[in-house]
Amino acid sequence: MIEVKRVTKTYGKKDNKFVALNDISFVVPDGASVAIIGKSGSGKSTLMHAMSGLDRPELGEVVIDGRNILALKQKEVDRFRSATMSFIFQSFFVQANESCYDNVSLPLEIAGVPVHQRREKIEDALRAVELLDKKKSRARDLSGGQKQRLAVARAIVNNPKIIFADEPTGNLDSVTGEVVEDLLFSYNKRNGITLIIVTHDPDLASKCDIKIYIKDGKIESIKNKSESQQIRTKAPIKSVKLKRQAKVQL
């Protein structure tokens, strides 16, 4: 469970003061999919950064599984993030010069996973995004959709509890975007991980259990899917089939 309590973040000083997050509070249950929706500059990315401990708001608490990560030391936050969280970004941030295998290996190395345990995890993750045949290819040779699938593999390889996705389909066309969305949601449902998506795309947002609308650093509204749907999400769902590879590469 993630509890965001009265988080406030300001930039600048005195006259130039700019409130990016203004007294934000909400609760995300485990295994939920959350959309943080807002225009650019609304503070939605800042909120994501605060929730993941990348940023340090001056006020408020972010309590994940009973620990206020904002009160942790930098080292502990780093360790906590490496053990429980992962990220997907709009512009992928895969390492173009590295092989797919090495890209996916990075979170495991950072988390200090022993060498002999890595191969299986990496191959499982690549298999889940249907890139196992590309494991030796360099990331730069992949298409945009493949790169984002690689980023998904990197995000799931260390079995995180929370995945933060910042406009995950922003740089993709609708077909490949949908493939990535399906991947994320199916992983979210199957493994019960919490998925937090920052987006301004209403279609993507509509697929999430909880929609948090942000405007000018404040929560405008929080909308839940109907109770029935929410209960349904707890039940195991068969894996969402990937669209055909050929289609992805369109």
Added chain:
Amino acid sequence: MKIRDITIRAGRSLRQAKARTILTSLAIGVGAFTIVLSLAAGSGGRAYTADIISSNTNVKELYVQPKPDVNNDPTKPKKYSTDPTMSYGGGFSVKLLKDSDIDKLNKIKNVESVTPVYLVTVKYVTRQGQDKYQASVATYNESVKVDYVAGSADGIDKKGVIIPDSYVEALGFKSPEGAIGKDVQIAAEKGSSSLVAPEIKPFNFTVVGVYEQSALAVSGSDSLRLSKDDTKALYDFTTEGTAQHGTYVGATVIAKDVADVNDIKADIGKAGYEAQTAEDLMSFIFQFINVLQGILIGFGALAVLTSVFGIINTQYISVLERTQQIGLMKALGMSRRDVGRLFKLEAAWIGFLGGALGAGAAILVGVIGNPIIAKALKLGDINLLIFEPLTVIGVIVGLVLVAVAAGILPARKAAKLDPIEALRTE
């Protein structure tokens, strides 16, 4: 993150910028090359010197000279003295030893013998039915290493002579062996004879040995070797009646025992002379080699210093280029310390690569150059460049440390990078 993984990642990102990595490490390589080569030349030089000295000097031997003038300023006039001196150009002169000085030296405790340095000028050497050839004469010294082609020093006391192999053919011998036992004439000019009608007298000597000019011999190479007594006789003949007679540039003192050498040196010093032992001579030359080596190493250090700025520059650029990557790694929970380590290890790789390249090139130069140098300087089997594995490893390790030190600033920049800012960079 494990050091192993960081090291592999560091190596990988260097491979991805091959040209830059190699160029940066070449700078440090130049330093490594210079340092390794000068260290090798230094140890080679010392070994060479030790070899020369041990094969040319006797450890029981001391070389004695008069104390130089305190006032040795060539720009000022010097007081007249009746003591004999030898003048060089430019107002420099050295004092000479007299027979009375030799007697004084002889009286010093534990001195076995004193031999003045006889400077003998002879006119020519010849053999019946052969042409006359210019020659120089030196005293046979049993402590000087001599490689005999034929014969030996046996019988040198009985009007014997040892000739260099270059004279064999000139004197009409068919082979070095053929020269043994044959007579040669060495002619000298009587010192007191008049300039207009010089009296030149040939002396008969029997060839007892033929020596090969040794690469290690510093004195008397290419000269005819006579016994001490014969040299003295020639010396007396050529200088008697001149001012030169009874004066010597130096003298060789032989101690009764090696243990007495230092006491004798002190006594000679008290008596007003300067004495050099074989050890002194060696340490003097070593000092000279060390200074030369130090200068060369200084140049190497300068190259290393320059390369330090190269590394700092390269690593700064690398940090800027990889802002996103650093941001991602930090977002994924990589600690500041590990990010810093990643960049320091990259610098270490550059240092290692440069050190290994430079040292390798230096060793290659040594392997190729040693025979060439030995041939050019006629050193025989001597290597003038000696690479000691520990020294080479030490240099490489040192350069790795220097490179890591150079990488500290860029590494700190990388470690301090704000991941949010870094990931915003498009």
